[in-house]
Amino acid sequence: MPAHALLPAVNRLLQQVEEVSGLPVAVAQQADLGTLATVRPATEGYQAHLIAYRDADEASSYHVAFEAALLLRIVQVPPEQRVNLTEKREAREKVVAQVEKMFKGSIGLAQARQAGLRFYDGLMLQLRSTGPGLWADRWLFEQLPELRGLQAAVLQGQVQQNVPCLNAEVDKMSPAAVVKASRAMNAAYAFQAAELVGIPPLAIPYQAAGFEALARELIALTRAEPTTADPDREIIDGWAEKLGLSRWYVWKTP
Known part of the structure; x- marks a missing residue:
């Protein structure tokens, strides 16, 4: 299901993310994805957010919206304060x-x-x-x-x-x-x-x-x-x- 086939409410949410972040959001199907959907926020080297989803079915509209909601939270965190959860060797x-x-x-x-x-x-x-x-x-x-x-x-x-x-x-x-x-x-x-x-x-x-x-x-x-x-x-x-x-x-x- 290409981005233009997403439900109107989802496209409005994607537009909201773009307005808040100042960067475009690309949506693409990836049939070999290990999960139903995933999000990759923009980086200095790639100035666009990417939401990938696995299955080209109706439910993908919700999966894309879910990732967009998470992305909306991420882009509102000041860049200098963003951190990633990383493994701890002793616990592992x-x-x-x-x-x-x-x-x-x-x-x-x-x-x-x-x-x-x-x-x-x-x-x-x-x-x-x-x-x-x-x-x-x-x-x-x-x-x-x-x-x-x-x-x-x-x-x-x-x-x-x-x-x-x-x-x-x-x-x-x-x-x-x-x-x-x-x-x-x-x-x-x-x-x-x-x-x-x-x-x-x-x-x-x-x-x-x-x-x-x-x-x-x-x-x-x-x-x-x-x-x-x-x-x-x-x-x-x-x-x-x-x-x-x-x-x-x-x-x-x-």
Whole structure:
């Protein structure tokens, strides 16, 4: 679906990002993308923002709008204050060591190390994206009501896709700290999605698993009034504190 086929509300949002940032926003399909959509803010070497999406279907309008909402937050942070969440070697190696211990004798050390790295990297990606993502979903619900039909389908699909993480078998194959934090973030996503689409049963699996209180605390952090110029960093740091992940990463300038 080329950019001109995006829903009018999405094109208006893209125009808003361009007006705020003073730079153009390019939208392109990328069939081999590992996720449904992604955003790459402009750099000194490339003076345009890029939003890429994977599937040329109707839902792509929502995926592009979601990335545009995140981009709108990013471009409002002063350039000199922008930072990236970066891995912390000690935390990464601790996860790797736990995985090596779990699978000792059943798989080789090289395989165990790769698995540990995937657990660590996956959790950091989830931490970096889920909290700001909850803010973006809620902002789109409030600001672009024309997208609510697509949004409902996307949110319900993602919640259903995440539910298997509650399977007891996952505990036997994953480091406990990683599983607990990941489930809590999925729970926050499920509880907010249930509220936005008006389907409370979406959150029942996480409620039954005992995650409601923590999930609601995480959601509240995404709704708090920012106290700094980088509200996404505030959300991520707040989530990390609640999840026991504050020492798992560092912030670095690009």
